[in-house]
Amino acid sequence: MKQLQCKIKDYIQPFERELALQELRALSNDEPVYFDASKDNDASFVVTTTETKEALAGRLAYWETVSYGSETVVTLQSLREATVNVVRNGIDLAVLEKTLPFRDVVPLPNRRCLRYGTHGIHEYRGKFFPQLVRSLINIANTPPGGIVADPMSGSGTTAVEASLAGCSALGLDMNPLSVFLSRTKCALLAADPKALRSAYQETRDSLLQPEVRAGERLGYFHSLPAEDQRYLEDWFAQDVLTGLDDIARLITGVKYEPARNLMWVSLSNVLRSVSWQKDADLRVRKEIRLDVEIDPKRAFLEELGRSIRAVLAFLYQRPRAETSYQFAIEEGDARKCATVWSEYECKVDTIITSPPYATALPYLDTDRLSLCYLGLLPRPEHRTRDQKMIGNREITERLRREQWSHFLELGGDLPQDVRALINRIEALNEGTDAGFRRKNLPALLSKYFFDMREVLGGIRKLLKPGGVAFVVVGNNHTIAGGQRVDICTAKLLSQIAETLNFEIAPSLSMEMLISRDIFKNNAMESEEILAFRRPN
Known part of the structure; x- marks a missing residue:
């Protein structure tokens, strides 16, 4: 056993600090204590562990250095983030090759860095924070070689971080551009x-x-x-x-x-x-x-x-030993993830995903120029694909009636709070001059929660006994009958997960960071990290 001193990054948010302590606790199998207990805001913590400083430095997401005695190692995560400082001003490629890998001096970041490696090569609405994903892999104690899956994989942040953690990565998404981005990002990790x-x-x-x-x-x-x-x-x-x-x-x-x-x-x-x-x-x-x-x-x-x-x-x-990464990214429906990945039933160690929130803007609408120009999805198929996507707010009158009938018939499968929310919005809008989008909302919400129930059911089938699914989801609100109605998606999904016999861990609220100005008006008011464990 040895005492290792770990220095946390100075600029992280409070929720990230909590994640940092959780990942250190999980990887060291010890309770972190302040290096200097007289300073409540001290950035350094000590753990007593059998792990080496090199092993911890190679895995931690929110920590800058790990020390043992007079020897200090910069974490691999910090080294990766530091590469962004090197390329920020368009460095000559020949100079870049001579500059890296870092030797004696590392230009450690002094602010949040989300775009290192392949993470920054394309804008994408609703991107994960890569450090968040890596910390959750650590908190779940996902073993090297384990399987990490994301059934709503978006631009592939989970797949990239799972690959970098030495795990096999599975990804699934209905947006062909998302699948292409994810595959490209993962393949580039081992490029020449x-x-x-x-x-x-x-x-x-x-x-x-x-x-x-x-x-x-x-x-x-x-x-x-x-x-x-x-x-x-x-x-x-x-x-x-x-x-x-x-x-x-x-x-x-x-x-x-x-x-x-x-x-x-x-x-x-x-x-x-x-x-x-x-x-x-x-x-x-x-x-x-x-x-x-x-x-x-x-x-x-x-x-x-x-x-x-x-x-x-x-x-x-990157260390030269890191030469290949196992990943499989497919185009498919998250509701059918257990069928698509049937060979992995009861074999997935950890699931990390971020579903759309209820009545999100259509993702394909944002990407349609790329889908057409890159030949990924013909224009006539966009509307049909959009309507199949979870959280989509585009709906015809016929589909609205069908979905409302479905809710009236099978709403008992949803928790009471979900049913109450949907019925309240329907009652508040009844007899008013609400626009068609607000009148459609009760049917759309029922579809969203039915869809997410199906996704969570598939996730449960895929997880190993004791495996954990982390679901990062946002809350929002609507106006019905002139009243503000909060849509507490995180709480409602937790209730659905409980009906599916998951063990529910306490959620963690997180602040949202907007990566690009055009996304500001569509930001969620808050997001929470939910943790659902399949019982042993």
């Missing part, structure tokens, strides 16, 4: 830095030439379905489509797959900014800007340059 750099430099040099066009004009664009072509022509100026086509045709010729997919992701991330999409608007709304010069090649090269540096910095810094 030399091949990535070479592909980037060749593509950059080609795009900077005065003329890269050869062969058929708009050859890539014309390979897309005719209806998608017509749709995209309504959202992009003709010269922008021409520039995008030059980029797309170069990307299709890149032989090294991780580099090619990173380029597609970078192109996807700039499509909104070079389209006639209205600025600062999460949903796709049109605003033709004839007085603004739009240069898709410049936007793409800036985005790709930023992304390639972040990924290369991670690869140059």
Whole structure:
């Protein structure tokens, strides 16, 4: 047994400090105590453990250093985050390679860093905090080689962090762009830095030439379905489509797959900014800007340059032993996760997921330009896919009636508080001039909670006895009959989980951080971390 001194990061939020203590407690199998008990806000804690300082430093998420006697080790997490400081000002790639891995001096972050490695290569609504995911993997004491799953995987944060923790990662999502992002991010963790750099430099040099066009004009664009072509022509100026086509045709010729997919992701991330999409608007709304010069090649090269540096910095810094990661990301319905992953029934160690909140904005609506241009989902299929997604607020009159009838017939399967909320909103809106969205809300809420009941039932089948599911979910509110009605989603999902015979641990409230201005108006008022354990 040895006494290890662990220094917590100075800038983390109160809920993260609680997670930091929980993960240290789980990994050290000891109760952390203040290094200096006279200072209530002291950043250093001591644990007595059989673990080595190197082992703890390799796993902890919210800690900066681990010391034993006079020897101090910087945590692997801090080293990864520090790579962001190196690439922040567009460092020359040759200099970057010589700078990493860090040696004597590490430029430790002095503020929150969420975009290290592959985490920052594409904007995505509702992104997890990567440190949160890693800490939950630790708190669950998920063993190296264990299975971590996310049935609503979004942009793949859980899969990436599970892979970095030495676990097998499973991901599932109905959005094809989400699946593509997740696979790309995970594959890049084990990419060859030399091949990535070479592909980037060749593509950059080609795009900077005065003329890269050869062969058929708009050859890539014309390979897309005719209806998608017509749709995209309504959202992009003709010269922008021409520039995008030059980029797309170069990307299709890149032989090294991780580099090619990173380029597609970078192109996807700039499509909104070079389209006639209205600025600062999460949903796709049109605003033709004839007085603004739009240069898709410049936007793409800036985005790709930023992304390639972040990924290369991670690869140059990583221990050479980390060469491969086990992951499987599929396109599918979270409600059917136990069927899709039937081979993993009773085998999953930990599930970490963040479902949409009730009546969320349609995710596909946000991503439709990318879905069309990258050929991931034809435009005619968007509406049908949207209506199948959990939390979607788009509904026809026929579907509303069907869902309300379903609630009246089978609402008894839901907890009393869920039924009371839905009935209260229905009663408050009855006989008022409420708009169609508010009148649709009772049926949509019933569908949401029925859907989440099905998801949680699937999760229970997948977990090992004693396995834990962490569900990060937001609360929101609505106005019905002129009254504010709070939708306490976290509490209601906990009640549903209890009916499914989960053991419910105390939840932890967390502050929301908005990663991008266009997401501010759609932020949840609060989020909670729920923990559901399958009994032994």
